[in-house]
Amino acid sequence: LTQRIAGEGAAAWDIHYRALARQAAGEDVIILSVGDPDFTTPTPIVDSAVDSLRAGATHYADVQGKVRLRELIARQHRQTGGAPETQADNIAVMAGAQCGLYAVAQCVLDPGDEVIVPEPMYVTYEAALQAAGATLVRVPLRAANDFQPDPAEFAAAVTPRTRALLLNSPHNPTGQVLSRDHWAALAALCREHDLWLLSDEVYAELIHDGEHLSPDSLPGMRERTAIVSSLSKSHAMTGWRLGWVIGPAPLIQHLTHLALCMLYGSPDFIQDAACEALAHPPAALDEMRQAYRTRRDTVLEVLADDDTVEALRPAAGMFMMVDIRRTGLSAQAFADRLLDTQGVSVLAGDAFGPSASGFVRLSLTVDAERLREACRRLSRCAAECRATAEA
Numbered sequence: 001l002t003q004r005i006a007g008e009g010a011a012a013w014d015i016h017y018r019a020l021a022r023q024a025a026g027e028d029v030i031i032l033s034v035g036d037p038d039f040t041t042p043t044p045i046v047d048s049a050v051d052s053l054r055a056g057a058t059h060y061a062d063v064q065g066k067v068r069l070r071e072l073i074a075r076q077h078r079q080t081g082g083a084p085e086t087q088a089d090n091i092a093v094m095a096g097a098q099c100g101l102y103a104v105a106q107c108v109l110d111p112g113d114e115v116i117v118p119e120p121m122y123v124t125y126e127a128a129l130q131a132a133g134a135t136l137v138r139v140p141l142r143a144a145n146d147f148q149p150d151p152a153e154f155a156a157a158v159t160p161r162t163r164a165l166l167l168n169s170p171h172n173p174t175g176q177v178l179s180r181d182h183w184a185a186l187a188a189l190c191r192e193h194d195l196w197l198l199s200d201e202v203y204a205e206l207i208h209d210g211e212h213l214s215p216d217s218l219p220g221m222r223e224r225t226a227i228v229s230s231l232s233k234s235h236a237m238t239g240w241r242l243g244w245v246i247g248p249a250p251l252i253q254h255l256t257h258l259a260l261c262m263l264y265g266s267p268d269f270i271q272d273a274a275c276e277a278l279a280h281p282p283a284a285l286d287e288m289r290q291a292y293r294t295r296r297d298t299v300l301e302v303l304a305d306d307d308t309v310e311a312l313r314p315a316a317g318m319f320m321m322v323d324i325r326r327t328g329l330s331a332q333a334f335a336d337r338l339l340d341t342q343g344v345s346v347l348a349g350d351a352f353g354p355s356a357s358g359f360v361r362l363s364l365t366v367d368a369e370r371l372r373e374a375c376r377r378l379s380r381c382a383a384e385c386r387a388t389a390e391a
């Protein structure tokens with residue numbers, strides 16, 4: 001088997017599956033270890049898929065994506081600060097942002113190319129880039145700097161082999177949103193060295209503080225930017241596998257050629273449901289966003305006076321990082337202990353890269369009361385670990 005598909009990342013969720021097994025066995029387990037919304041997909045979207053199925057949308061669909069869906073994605077992108085020139089021919093529909101990212105990597109990278117990625121980073125990035133024969137070059141984000149990037153360190157990482165920067169704002173796992181100044185500096189670097197900017201924007205609709213910026217709206221960036229996004233998080237539609245790439249038309253044509261031999265188009269009835277989702281944004285979207293915000297504030301409140309752990313305030317998204325270094329344990333040991341003794345599952349920050357070791361990631365995927373209980377348990381576990389370490 002080829003080593004290009006090395007499967008890194010999958011191990012990150014071992015603890016999640018252990019927690020699910022314990023829950024299935026009847027234990028009181030609070031699962032905060034996966035980024036899958038606990039909300040159900042809003043009813044009008046589900047109805048639209050059912051209607052479409054009944055109407056016979058069971059055949060191959062347009063491989064690039066249905067024109068109406070691509071027009072709606074382009075319109076949303078223009079309305080949310082993306083390049084005002086974006087049209088349907090700048091869109092390729094994919095089976096989720098993950099599939100979009102993988103496809104973009106195949107279309108823009110050659111073996112031996114380097115891609116600069118801030119770390120911690122989402123766990124699938126390395127394998128997706130590696131499958132294209134490229135190498136991931138990490139630029140660490142520092143906990144002491146609230147995981148904000150230092151553009152000078154990105155500049156220092158550029159070599160003659162660098163082909164792209166891969167950025168993710170809002171960021172998984174830290175919840176940070178890149179500022180306009182950071183975007184401007186990183187975009188300038190791409191122009192200076194003739195690099196692609198790959199931008200993963202799956203959490204763009206879940207911002208609480210600050211604002212989202214799509215880099216294709218910056219001067220000279222449209223022709224070198226590929227954006228991946230989806231309905232997974234914004235619309236609680238992770239299982240529908242509906243996402244897209246936004247980019248210059250030649251890239252989109254290339255992606256469509258790849259989609260023809262890889263995917264053969266996203267299912268017709270799912271594309272119809274996605275049209276409904278984008279044409280008539282349900283009120284539930286605001287309610288979900290508000291719920292994530294309330295949950296974030298709940299964690300901040302419960303852990304505010306804790307003298308062992310410290311929660312980092314995320315500006316966006318559905319995750320929070322909690323600094324557990326004072327427990328005296330590694331993040332993995334702490335996560336294991338938290339599951340074993342308190343029945344709460346979280347991910348060790350190390351899954352996202354060494355810069356996040358010493359942190360655990362909480363998913364805000366249970367209601368505020370359950371989350372309050374989870375934080376109390378986390379606090380208790382941390383205090384016990386610390387007492388043991390100091391004894």
Ligand code: PMP
Nearest residue numbers: 035096097098122172230232243
């Ligand atoms: N990028 C990031 C940063 C993610 O967290 C995820 C998954 N939650 C994805 C991409 C993949 O999203 P999708 O479900 O649209 O494939």
Ligand code: GLN
Nearest residue numbers: 013033034035036122172
């Ligand atoms: N992206 C989500 C997370 O970060 C979950 C993806 C998955 O199911 N593996 O947890």
